[in-house]
Amino acid sequence: MANPLAWDDFRLVKAIADQRGLAPAAERLGINPSTAFRRLGQMEAALGTLLFERHRAGYAPTPAGEEMVRIAARMEDDVAAFSRKLDGQLLAPSGELRVTTADSLFNDLLAPIIARFCDRYPEVRVDVVLSNQPLNLSKRDADVALRATDGPPDTLVGRRLATIAWALYGRAEDGAEIPPGERRWVSLAQETGAAKVARYVAARADPARVALRLDTVVGLVKAVEAGIGIAPLACLSGDRHAGLMRLSPPEPDLSAGLWLLTHADLRHSARVRVFLDFVGTEIARLRDLIEGRVPFSGPR
Known part of the structure; x- marks a missing residue:
């Protein structure tokens, strides 16, 4: 074949098969009937085979024409599916x-x-x-x-x-009456990257009162819940635990x-x-x- 078939060629063949004639197919596609006639002749010449048998009742596809119709139908389905995906009906990130x-x-x-x-x-x-x-x-x-x-x-x-935001927390059952300086403390280890927390505790607690050092915030919350000591916690963590209470307002230096x-x-x-x-x-x-x-x- 001198030139490859284009998508419009498949559309034309399917339209002729669906409408059983050149004139209604051309009208459906919005082209001139003479243009449709010329393009069909060019396709058949390039393929070296007839795509339709011409009868008084209309155009009937040959086996080659039927195969083009099947391909065109699949192409239409794929185009429609793609359009639905772009409209968000089927397309989802994956x-x-x-x-x-x-x-x-x-x-x-x-x-x-x-x-x-x-x-x-x-x-x-x-x-x-x-x-x-x-x-x-x-x-x-x-x-x-x-x-x-x-x-x-x-x-x-x-x-x-x-x-x-971070604030100082302790167990609710222990209350807030005992000054922080008289309590046991829990701290994050400075080597964990939580230098702010480690410095905060060091500035407020005698080293002898730091009962435990941990390497995770999750462990810090559990330690305060268990009553090991008081500690600065993210408000997101401390406020969601009913057994804990704030002992200070949010501390800007810890944010x-x-x-x-x-x-x-x-x-x-x-x-x-x-x-x-x-x-x-x-x-x-x-x-x-x-x-x-x-x-x-x-x-x-």
């Missing part, structure tokens, strides 16, 4: 999405949000990596990071969703930014984009809680 965050942020904030995200986007498979040390998104250790930081890497893009980050090369990926938008919207609803303006009042 594939694996690797998310990293700290264990405390996952437990206190992200877990229920991911549950709702999975309900909305069931074709996205979320792989969560819990780490209190930043993963390298540039090396694709993760696609998205939810991090508490005041200085996100320049290599990443994203937005600051809120400011995480940290809450950032949702990805690599610049990934921000236009469908599954990354919908995750960023979804999580950003959900966290915006909880901003007063995260920033310590309202106490936690039940499951969210």
